[in-house]
Amino acid sequence: xxxxxxxxxxxxxxxxxxxxxxxxxxxxxxxxxxxxxxxxxxxxxxxxxxxxxxxxxxxxxxxxxxxxxxxxxxxxxxxxxxxxxxxxxxxxxxxxxxxxxxxxxxxxxxxxxxxxxxxxxxxxxxxxxxxxxxxxxxxxxxxxxxxxxxxxxxxxxxxxxxxxxxxxxxxxxxxxxxxxxxxxxxxxxxxxxxxxxxxxxxxxxxxxxxxxxxxxxxxxxxxxxxxxxxxxxxxxxxxxxxxxxxxxxxxxxxxxxxxxxxxxxxxxxxxxxxxxxxxxxxxxxxxxxxxxxxxxxxxxxxxxxxxxxxxxxxxxxxxxxxxxxxxxxxxxxxxxxxxxxxxxxxxxxxxxxxxxxxxxxxxxxxxxxxxxxxxxxxxxxxxxxxxxxxxxxxxxxxxxxxxxxxxxxxxxxxxxxxxxxxxxxxxxxxxxxxxxxxxxxxxxxxxxxxxxxxxxxxxxxxxxxxxxxxxxxxxxxxxxxxxxxxxxxxxxxxxxxxxxxxxxxxxxxxxxxxxxxxxxxxxxxxxxxxxxxxxxxxxxxxxxxxxxxxxxxxxxxxxxxxxxxxxxxxxxxxxxxxxxxxxxxxxxxxxxxxxxxxxxxxxxxxxxxxxxxxxxxxxxxxxxxxxxxxxxxxxxxxxxxxxxxxxxxxxxxxxxxxxxxxxxxxxxxxxxxxxxxxxxxxxxxxxxxxxxxxxxxxxxxxxxxxxxxxxxxxxxxxxxxxxxxxxxxxxxxxxxxxxxxxxxxxxxxxxxxxxxxxxxxxxxxx
Amino acid sequence: xxxxxxxxxxxxxxxxxxxxxxxxxxxxxxxxxxxxxxxxxxxxxxxxxxxxxxxxxxxxxxxxxxxxxxxxxxxxxxxxxxxxxxxxxxxxxxxxxxxxxxxxxxxxxxxxxxxxxxxxxxxxxxxxxxxxxxxxxxxxxxxxxxxxxxxxxxxxxxxxxxxxxxxxxxxxxxxxxxxxxxxxxxxxxxxxxxxxxxxxxxxxxxxxxxxxxxxxxxxxxxx
Numbered sequence: 006x007x008x009x010x011x012x013x014x015x016x017x018x019x020x021x022x023x024x025x026x027x028x029x030x031x032x033x034x035x036x037x038x039x040x041x042x043x044x045x046x047x048x049x050x051x052x053x054x055x056x057x058x059x060x061x062x063x064x065x066x067x068x069x070x071x072x073x074x075x076x077x078x079x080x081x082x083x084x085x086x087x088x089x090x091x092x093x094x095x096x097x098x099x100x101x102x103x104x105x106x107x108x109x110x111x112x113x114x115x116x117x118x119x120x121x122x123x124x125x126x127x128x129x130x131x132x133x134x135x136x137x138x139x140x141x142x143x144x145x146x147x148x149x150x151x152x153x154x155x156x157x158x159x160x161x162x163x164x165x166x167x168x169x170x171x172x173x174x175x176x177x178x179x180x181x182x183x184x185x186x187x188x189x190x191x192x193x194x195x196x197x198x199x200x201x202x203x204x205x206x207x208x209x210x211x212x213x214x215x216x217x218x219x220x221x222x223x224x225x226x227x228x229x230x231x232x233x234x235x236x237x238x239x240x241x242x243x244x245x246x247x248x249x250x251x252x253x254x255x256x257x258x259x260x261x262x263x264x265x266x267x268x269x270x271x272x273x274x275x276x277x278x279x280x281x282x283x284x285x286x287x288x289x290x291x292x293x294x295x296x297x298x299x300x301x302x303x304x305x306x307x308x309x310x311x312x313x314x315x316x317x318x319x320x321x322x323x324x325x326x327x328x329x330x331x332x333x334x335x336x337x338x339x340x341x342x343x344x345x346x347x348x349x350x351x352x353x354x355x356x357x358x359x360x361x362x363x364x365x366x367x368x369x370x371x372x373x374x375x376x377x378x379x380x381x382x383x384x385x386x387x388x389x390x391x392x393x394x395x396x397x398x399x400x401x402x403x404x405x406x407x408x409x410x411x412x413x414x415x416x417x418x419x420x421x422x423x424x425x426x427x428x429x430x431x432x433x434x435x436x437x438x439x440x441x442x443x444x445x446x447x448x449x450x451x452x453x454x455x456x457x458x459x460x461x462x463x464x465x466x467x468x469x470x471x472x473x474x475x476x477x478x479x480x481x482x483x484x485x486x487x488x489x490x491x492x493x494x495x496x497x498x499x500x501x502x503x504x505x506x507x508x509x510x511x512x513x514x515x516x517x518x519x520x521x522x523x524x525x526x527x528x529x530x531x532x533x534x535x536x537x538x539x540x541x542x543x544x545x546x547x548x549x550x551x552x553x554x555x556x557x558x559x560x561x562x563x564x565x566x567x568x569x570x571x572x573x574x575x576x577x578x579x580x581x582x583x584x585x586x587x588x589x590x591x592x593x594x595x596x597x598x599x600x601x602x603x604x605x606x607x608x609x610x611x612x613x614x615x616x617x618x619x620x621x622x623x624x625x626x627x628x629x630x631x632x633x634x635x636x637x638x639x640x641x642x643x644x645x646x647x648x649x650x651x652x653x654x655x656x657x658x659x660x661x662x663x664x665x666x667x668x669x670x671x672x673x674x675x676x677x678x679x680x681x682x683x684x685x686x687x688x689x690x691x692x693x694x695x696x697x698x699x700x701x702x703x704x705x706x707x708x709x710x711x712x713x714x715x716x717x718x719x720x721x722x723x724x725x726x727x728x729x730x731x732x733x734x735x736x737x738x739x740x741x742x743x744x745x746x747x748x749x750x751x752x753x754x755x756x757x758x759x760x761x762x763x764x765x766x767x768x769x770x771x
Numbered sequence: 772x773x774x775x776x777x778x779x780x781x782x783x784x785x786x787x788x789x790x791x792x793x794x795x796x797x798x799x800x801x802x803x804x805x806x807x808x809x810x811x812x813x814x815x816x817x818x819x820x821x822x823x824x825x826x827x828x829x830x831x832x833x834x835x836x837x838x839x840x841x842x843x844x845x846x847x848x849x850x851x852x853x854x855x856x857x858x859x860x861x862x863x864x865x866x867x868x869x870x871x872x873x874x875x876x877x878x879x880x881x882x883x884x885x886x887x888x889x890x891x892x893x894x895x896x897x898x899x900x901x902x903x904x905x906x907x908x909x910x911x912x913x914x915x916x917x918x919x920x921x922x923x924x925x926x927x928x929x930x931x932x933x934x935x936x937x938x939x940x941x942x943x944x945x946x947x948x949x950x951x952x953x954x955x956x957x958x959x960x961x962x963x964x965x966x967x968x969x970x971x972x973x974x975x976x977x978x979x980x981x982x983x984x985x986x987x988x989x990x991x992x993x994x
Contacts, residue, residue: 401870402971472966478934479963483891485915486831487973490894493835494868494975496825499804502976505825512828537930 067115070101071352089456091204091355095449098359105360112364116357121424122306125350125357129200130313131298132347133224134320135339141217143507148396148404149218152412153225156388157195161233163384164377165191171376182436185241190440192233193426194381194447198419199223199313201448204351205417205456212469215408219415227313228262234425235309242433265311269318272301276319277326277522284524290335291342294327326522354420361423362445368438377443378450381418389413407466414459417451418444481536787859791866801865805858814855815839830917834894839864843893850899870974884970885961891973892960902954905935938963 055062074097078085084093105112142149165188172182202223206216236254240246276297283290298319305315328336389412397403404412426444429437463470492504784798793801808823809815820826820836829835840856842849844864856864867890871883895903895911909931916927939952942959955963 401974401976477937477963478930479937480967482912482915482930482934483964483967486891486911487967489829489831489915490835490891491868491973491975493826493829493832494865496823496829497808497820497835497839498801498865498975499807500975504975508829537926537933541933 068349071349071356075352089205089208092453092456094352094355095359098356099363102360102363106363116361118424118428125354127299127302128346128350130316131320132343134317135324137321141213142221145217149221151392151396152222154229156392157226157229159388160195160384161192164195164380167380185237186434189237193422194444196226196230197223197416198421200351200354201417201419201452209460209463210471212471215411219412224313224317228311231311232258232261261311262314265305265314266318268305269301269315270322272297273319273322276323280327280330281524287332287335290331291338294339329523358420365441366438367442369442370439373439374443374446378447381447385416386413407468411468414455418448787862791862792869805861814857816855831914838894841893868975871970880970887969887973888961892957902956904954908935
């Protein structure tokens with residue numbers, strides 16, 4: 006006691022000598038200086054040192070504000086249905102900026118260009134690029150490129166040129182604005198902004214084609230904007246642009262866009278290759294995705310290439326291979342992190358826009374601003390209509406007038422324009438403040454007016470909305486079939502159309518690239534099989550999550566069972582007739598539950614040890630899952646589809662998680678099981694096991710139609726007898742065959758291929 | 772272009788154009804291709820189509836080739852298969868892949884969709900009994916997966932079974948245990964594939980561009 010007090014006292018004495026804010030900085034009690042003139046004051050028990058933590062604290066405060074705002078909007082449903090989120094966020098930003106100004110503080114220049122381009126923009130673009138639906142994007146790539154390149158050029162020159170003409174008119178007092186700054190302004194303001202487009206289009210659920218057209222355009226016009234911006238900025242000082250410069254500009258455009266894509270693709274391949282070796286360190290897998298993508302962006306920006314295109318290319322290239330390699334959980338992590346970051350970024354951007362509006366020096370000029378707004382609208386409409394006229398000559402699916410209207414109306418401007426304007430040098434461009442004011446006004450106009458009215462207009466014009474239907478296996482089969490059919494017909498015609506090239510690319514991909522970039526044997530798995538397993542897996546999960554109850558997901562047929570489609574071969578033996586029959590729905594449920602819960606049941610009853618760290622039983626046990634399923638299918642055939650053994654306990658997700666947390670080693674002992682009888686009979690045959698009894702009760706509670714309860718218990722025992730007898734020898738053989746034949750079936754999410762279903766909406770593991 | 776212009780005068784082309792909806796240039800190009808494939812004869816045989824090198828790696832090539840020789844696709848209410856086809860029949864089969872015109876009414880669109888789906892249905896329904904049975908469907912899936920190595924048969928069967936189950940449940944709703952679902956009829960087929968916009972997807976771009984010299988081994992450079 007005395008000793009500790011002494012230690013404590015000496016510690017206090019030492020601390021006394023230090024300045025309070027230095028206490029944290031002292032890493033070890035190493036060399037310290039004792040001031041000879043130090044006068045002792047009272048020991049500061051509590052002190053405030055805001056300065057120390059100011060920067061991170063403010064950043065966190067902003068992020069918190071953004072997130073709370075987002076929460077708030079969704080709690081008020083009426084508000085979010087009328088006004089798009091982006092508008093509300095800008096208003097919030099205005100309020101916050103106003104508050105800061107009222108408080109007398111200087112409003113911080115929050116939409117600093119560095120912050121914007123290096124921190125706020127990349128997550129949004131990466132999210133967009135990683136989840137880009139490749140198939141519709143590639144199918145419409147010609148149209149998208151036309152809009153992005155030619156459309157943006159047209160907009161820039163039209164707006165810039167006419168603005169210059171207006172400025173030259175007497176009476177506007179704008180004659181000091183030269184041609185080149187006008188063109189520069191035109192190029193800044195003409196680019197459609199991906200952030201704003203995403204924010205607004207997300208809520209209107211428009212059909213896939215229009216969405217990908219506008220969104221693709223907003224992504225790809227970055228290269229044009231970069232080149233035009235740099236070109237005009239460079240030569241504004243010189244005052245003129247020679248034809249040589251124009252040629253160089255075109256070359257620069259090609260380098261910027263193709264170079265950006267190349268940089269992105271290289272990093273994408275690196276990421277894919279790295280992910281091949283991560284099977285032992287699953288925890289850091291998502292990190293590779295993020296870091297490689299960010300580095301792609303930074304590398305592109307370093308060379309003044311198009312960072313946005315680099316990010317898109319990186320995400321799109323790495324996705325199929327990375328997803329084949331990383332674990333289920335890592336995939337979920339990547340998805341949720343990307344969504345989270347992009348969501349926060351987007352919110353912050355809009356709030357900052359509002360704050361910057363309050364903060365920035367403004368120079369309002371009625372003529373300039375109003376002419377800008379009108380010209381932007383006019384040029385967009387003319388551009389879209391004119392381009393569509395040309396494009397429709399080459400498209401199979403023509404763009405109707407309604408489509409054109411939506412494309413034109415959906416050309417929103419956003420924070421990228423503002424940041425580019427902010428970057429302008431004050432000395433070279435004395436009218437910078439006027440430009441900024443005009444840019445902000447244009448952004449407000451598009452986001453508020455166009456953003457708010459686009460939803461009612463879409464409904465009014467009855468534009469086709471996004472189809473929410475889940476992809477069925479028939480559609481998948483026929484999509485593949487169609488692909489091959491069309492390729493074949495093209496070959497017969499002798500016509501090297503895009504099916505031909507796509508097929509060639511796929512074959513090249515399968516033969517060489519996948520071998521390098523995908524670990525193990527998974528690269529052999531064709532898309533259809535991957536889709537099928539994924540669907541089964543999903544159905545199993547959904548069933549487990551819903552408690553394995555009566556309510557099946559809608560994609561699962563509940564009233565028609567396998568036997569309805571199997572041709573009747575033999576009359577079923579009399580013995581089985583005596584068994585009570587379940588309804589078809591019950592059968593399907595049971596089958597599905599069995600398939601999904603089989604190994605979990607076994608695992609639970611073997612040993613319940615919650616201290617064993619689980620690697621990823623769901624994933625690592627997939628192979629066994631497949632084996633069991635195959636055994637099950639064989640069993641089914643034997644029994645001619647009368648499967649009346651109830652499955653495992655339909656658990657709530659919590660129970661499911663608890664079970665997963667138990668000993669996974671049970672999985673690997675299956676093959677070594679001494680009895681050699683499949684696991685089905687171990688648990689379910691013993692009604693004494695409390696779980697099986699509960700499960701039986703559960704089933705009865707779930708309101709099975711008209712089946713006797715007492716009969717059920719007896720039936721189980723009989724059925725279990727039946728099950729036990731059959732596969733004694735078959736099990737082993739099936740296992741081996743299955744094991745050897747199907748190394749490639751381990752992953753359920755391998756290579757979804759170019760046709761991606763809307764992954765964002767699907768439930769994953771809790 | 773000079774040679775193509777004279778083609779529009781040929782009366783047979785006019786008749787063909789009316790029948791199939793192709794333009795004269797397109798018919799001219801396809802005729803050239805037909806002649807090239809059939810080695811300048813008037814009829815085309817299966818063996819001629821087999822020689823196309825690119826077709827060799829297509830998993831469903833047999834079915835595609837069969838479709839050309841299937842009388843059901845000739846729009847003449849015929850049945851069975853033939854051994855050789857003329858240019859007219861070739862053109863009729865190709866016309867299934869023509870893109871729909873821009874301004875079509877809803878009924879016309881529906882008609883086009885039915886026609887294209889009927890083509891697909893005929894491809895699956897090899898025994899021409901009006902339904903796609905489970906065996907036929909299994910065969911389709913097996914063929915599709917035949918290029919992917921030894922992963923096969925069981926999975927193909929599983930997939931086909933699941934697909935059949937889906938069709939049955941969507942089309943029939945509830946079925947008694949004793950009922951047997953014979954197969955996918957054409958109406959059911961229409962129903963399950965109504966979400967794939969067939970009329971916009973099942974198309975080949977028959978642009979009318981000039982053809983350069985055709986070389987025997989490779990296909991022409993029709994763009």
